[in-house]
Amino acid sequence: MSVTELFQCPRVCRRMSAGPLGPYVDAFSEQLAQRGYSKRSMRTKIRVVGAFSHWLRRHGLGAADVDLACRQRFLTQRTRRGGWTSEDASALQGLQALLYELGVTPVAAPTVTLSACETLVQDFHADLLAHRGLAVTTARNYRRIASDFLQGCCDDGLLQTEAMTSADVVGFVQRHAHGHSPTWAQSMVTALRALLRYLHQHGRTPTNLADCVPAVATWSLARLPGFLSAEQTEQVLEHCDRKSATGRRDYAMLLLCARLGLRAGEVAALRLEDIDWAAGCLTIHGKGGRWAQMPLPQDVGAAIAAYLLDGRPVCRDRRVFIRDHAPRIGFSSSSSVSAVATRALARAQITSPRPGAHLLRHSLATEMLRQGASLAEIGQVLRHQHPDTTRIYAKVDLPALRQLAQPWPGGEQ
Numbered sequence: 274m275s276v277t278e279l280f281q282c283p284r285v286c287r288r289m290s291a292g293p294l295g296p297y298v299d300a301f302s303e304q305l306a307q308r309g310y311s312k313r314s315m316r317t318k319i320r321v322v323g324a325f326s327h328w329l330r331r332h333g334l335g336a337a338d339v340d341l342a343c344r345q346r347f348l349t350q351r352t353r354r355g356g357w358t359s360e361d362a363s364a365l366q367g368l369q370a371l372l373y374e375l376g377v378t379p380v381a382a383p384t385v386t387l388s389a390c391e392t393l394v395q396d397f398h399a400d401l402l403a404h405r406g407l408a409v410t411t412a413r414n415y416r417r418i419a420s421d422f423l424q425g426c427c428d429d430g431l432l433q434t435e436a437m438t439s440a441d442v443v444g445f446v447q448r449h450a451h452g453h454s455p456t457w458a459q460s461m462v463t464a465l466r467a468l469l470r471y472l473h474q475h476g477r478t479p480t481n482l483a484d485c486v487p488a489v490a491t492w493s494l495a496r497l498p499g500f501l502s503a504e505q506t507e508q509v510l511e512h513c514d515r516k517s518a519t520g521r522r523d524y525a526m527l528l529l530c531a532r533l534g535l536r537a538g539e540v541a542a543l544r545l546e547d548i549d550w551a552a553g554c555l556t557i558h559g560k561g562g563r564w565a566q567m568p569l570p571q572d573v574g575a576a577i578a579a580y581l582l583d584g585r586p587v588c589r590d591r592r593v594f595i596r597d598h599a600p601r602i603g604f605s606s607s608s609s610v611s612a613v614a615t616r617a618l619a620r621a622q623i624t625s626p627r628p629g630a631h632l633l634r635h636s637l638a639t640e641m642l643r644q645g646a647s648l649a650e651i652g653q654v655l656r657h658q659h660p661d662t663t664r665i666y667a668k669v670d671l672p673a674l675r676q677l678a679q680p681w682p683g684g685e686q
Contacts, residue, residue, distance in 0.1 A: 275299045279316055289319055292326030293335045294368070301371055309586050309601030318364035324351070325365060336377050339369055389432040394420045397471050405467070408560070410538070410606060415464040421449070422465060434477040439485035442469070446487050458489040499627045500639040506531050509633075512620040518584035519597045523613050525576040526594055530614065530633035532573050534655045536560075537607035537614070537630035543593045548577065557656070565656050638663075 276298050280286050290298050301322060305315045328347050329335065344365045351361065372378045397419050401412040422445050426437060446465070450458040469483040501509070510527055514520030529535045529543075539557050547556040553569045577593065586595055592603025594610075604610060611629035618628050625632055638651050652663035 276302055276319060279312060279319060289323040292323070292330045294322055294326035294329065294339075297336065297368075297372065297375065297377070298322060298326075300375070301368055304367070304371055305599075307589060307601075308599055309588065310599040314360070314599065317360050318367070321361050321364040322368055325368075336372060339372055339378055341369075344369065390420070390423045390427055393423060393432065393434075393477075397468060400471060401467070406562070408562075414460065415467060418461055418464040419468045421445075422468065434472055435479065437472075437478055437482060439482060442482050442485045443487055450489060455489055462486050462489055499625055499632055499635055501623065501625070501632060501636040503636075503640050505621070505623055506633065506636050506640075509614075509617050509621045509623060512617060515579070518580075518586075521576070521580040521584040522594055522597070523617060525573070525580045526610060526613055527617055527630075527633065528573050528576050530610075530630045531637060532570050533557075533567055534634045534637045536634065537610035540594065540610050540630070541592070541604040541607055544591045545593055546591065548593070550574070559656055563656075563658075 276289050277286050279302060280289065289295075298319065302315060302319060305318060310318070325344075325347055328350070329338070329343075334343065344362075348361055348365070369378065394416055398412055398416040401407045401415055402409070405412075407415070423432065423434075425445060426432060426434065426441065442465070446458075446462060449461060453461075466483040466486050469478070469486065470481060472478045473481040473483070510524060510531065513524035513527065515524050526540050529540050530537070533555070535557065536559070539559055542558050543555070547558070548569070549555070550569075553574070555567050555569050556564055557567055558564050581593070585593075586601045588595060588601040590602045595601055595603055596609075607630070611631070614630040614633065615628045618625060618632075634655065638655060641651050641654065642648075648660070648663045652660060655663070657663050
């Protein structure tokens with residue numbers, strides 16, 4: 274969609290296409306249309322780009338000079354004049370990404386002055402992805418914890434990793450573990466150990482302080498998994514409005530969790546080429562880069578097909594499930610899929626202490642156990658790497674546990 278199709282007034286069209294960014298406005302407009310933005314939102318973003326183009330010309334700059342610092346200068350002046358809107362920053366960020374794709378600006382990341390702490394965190398994050406093989410989400414969580422820890426080690430803005438002591442490490446764990454679940458605290462200390470090992474290996478600390486990180490007290494199989502009954506699961510699925518495109522999408526996503534036990538991240542990562550309609554199977558991309566093939570049940574396949582044929586917006590993204598608001602791209606993380614499950618539980622008026630997509634995965638395992646499936650079979654369906662991961666479901670098989678219980682001395686209690 275060109276600028277002339279968005280703006281009826283020829284004078285406005287000429288103004289939007291003037292300046293050093295003029296040759297790229299139509300390409301930017303077309304990209305916005307492909308990502309599903311409304312005409313109103315597109316006009317707002319094009320006006321920002323037009324104002325930015327005039328600003329560049331007044332300052333003697335060209336399209337090749339667009340970088341983060343340049344954008345920030347423009348937005349600062351625009352804010353002072355009262356012309357700032359919430360879409361300004363995202364519009365210019367999208368424009369700069371397009372200029373990168375077209376080769377107008379350098380492909381390298383924009384030059385930003387980073388502090389010593391930010392530089393170290395960035396290097397640690399890159400090492401996690403390049404050499405440790407961590408998933409993107411896990412590396413992002415490690416980076417957040419590393420930043421919190423290193424910020425506390427700065428003295429008047431100076432990063433002094435060589436002066437770190439075991440007391441600094443223990444104090445950080447004590448302060449941040451309080452008020453969080455044991456699972457979160459365990460993740461925190463694991464990330465902290467990875468950071469401290471990295472610092473020692475790169476000569477930033479004289480000793481390996483990873484050994485000083487205290488362990489978090491947790492007990493294996495201490496908690497029961499949350500789950501829904503088979504009737505409650507069907508109730509959640511029935512409350513998806515399959516007359517709407519969003520409802521058809523949500524129904525297909527939740528059905529994958531309820532029938533196949535997929536994790537939220539696996540649903541978000543599912544791509545069009547992962548579905549083999551002829552063979553009736555799915556390729557699932559799981560944790561740690563592992564993948565597996567699973568059969569595609571008839572009702573799940575029908576739900577996905579209904580969404581693809583009547584509901585999925587036209588876009589270039591190859592992921593199966595697409596956001597219902599612009600930009601029309603696939604879900605970026607598992608949290609978006611879990612949010613869909615949480616909203617479905619609320620519509621069905623079902624409360625759970627741990628709502629989310631994982632609740633449907635637990636419910637599938639529990640129902641399989643009730644139907645007589647073995648723990649080994651459940652572990653195979655859920656794609657557990659270790660049998661110990663599946664053992665927790667033995668705790669919800671109350672009839673079998675009653676047979677093992679010894680009589681209470683002196684009679685029933």
